Amino acid sequence: MNKAKKQVGLFLIAACLGSVALAHGGVTNPAVMARMEAMKSTGDAMKVLGTMAKGARAFDAAEARAAAADVARFAAQTPALFEAPEDDPKAEALPAIWERFEDFTAKAQETEALALALSRSLQTEDDLKAGLMQLGASCKACHSEYRK
Ligand code: HEC
Secondary structure: OOHHHHHHHHHHHHHHHOOOOOOOOOOOOHHHHHHHHHHHHHHHHHHHHHHHHHOOOOOOHHHHHHHHHHHHHHHHHHHHHHOOOOOOOOOOEOOHHHHOHHHHHHHHHHHHHHHHHHHHHOOOHHHHHHHHHHHHHHHHHHHHHHEO
8 A cells, every 4th residue: 555545544544533532521311322432432443443553553463353343343333323313412413314314324334344344354454554544434424424
């Protein structure tokens, strides 16, 4: 992979994880809290992959595969966690989710499929970087349409 591509990838990760810190502080609706917690855990798993890709954490293929499996697991839960149109003053979910729930579900499935494939195939640092770039783009594809 060339350098420019790598940087795009790392940028996407940063875009995904940006302003994460306790975005869900003060949420009172438990259903909203549950979906935010799942997203936060997804973000934590992505952070493991991202810090490894940047070299801030030693590359470990097994650990990276486990983190990708975590992302797949949370993505699999996403449609059920968001199905009811729950709201909270602190929620960042947009009403479009429930107007186009099929598309929202498809986007979650896309993330799940990419993460699952990565959790099975990842062996080298290049696999990690390429997979992370695709995964990061899939998070962003949903956030840019369905998250404030
Ligand atoms: C199918 C759509 C979708 C996909 C795919 C998705 N997200 Fe989200 N994400 C959301 C929505 C919607 C919210 C806002 C939830 C709310 O405020 O109720 C959110 C919120 C978050 C938050 C903030 C949680 C908090 O504490 O408030 C993080 C972190 C996050 N997502 C990370 C990720 C990462 C990393 C990925 C990819 C691996 C990802 N998301 C994939 C829809 C998605």
